[in-house]
Amino acid sequence: MSQMTLLWVFIGAGLATFLIRLSFIAVEGRVRLPAWFRTALQFVPAAMLSALIAPDLLMRDGAVFVSPHNARLIAGVVAIVIAARTRSVGWTIAGGMAALIALEALI
Known part of the structure; x- marks a missing residue:
């Protein structure tokens, strides 16, 4: 081209x-816009973010990889727990990345 x-x-x-x-x-x-449509629009950001992140956490080499040896999945769960507890984007990113770095060094 x-x-x-x-x-x-x-x-x-x-x-x-x-x-x-x-x-x-x-x-x-x-x-x-109809009320049901406005209500549905509230879920678009969470759905899009989940669609982008879930494959990276759950798959390796094109296959589902749910295992205690999946550092990305464990770091993702750590980030979810931090987000639920703190409601802080900064702490969630920092904690998730720290967990990922530590787990990849160990696994």
């Missing part, structure tokens, strides 16, 4: 992303 074609792909993708996001901002207050 030529560099010029690749440039047009990037410009098109950026424009499409911009317009999709702008559409939600532009219709804010003008369109009344």
Whole structure:
């Protein structure tokens, strides 16, 4: 693929992303969304984050790897416990990363 074609792909993708996001901002207050839809939107961030993180915690080499030897899974559980206790993003990231580094050194 030529560099010029690749440039047009990037410009098109950026424009499409911009317009999709702008559409939600532009219709804010003008369109009344159903209550069930507004309620469902509250769960989108958690669902997206789970969809991004779960495969990294639960899989290795394309297969499910739930084991005490899975350092990422154990560090993820540690991070979940820290998040539930402290409600602090900073402590959750720091504790989860510290657990991961320590576990990868041990396992």
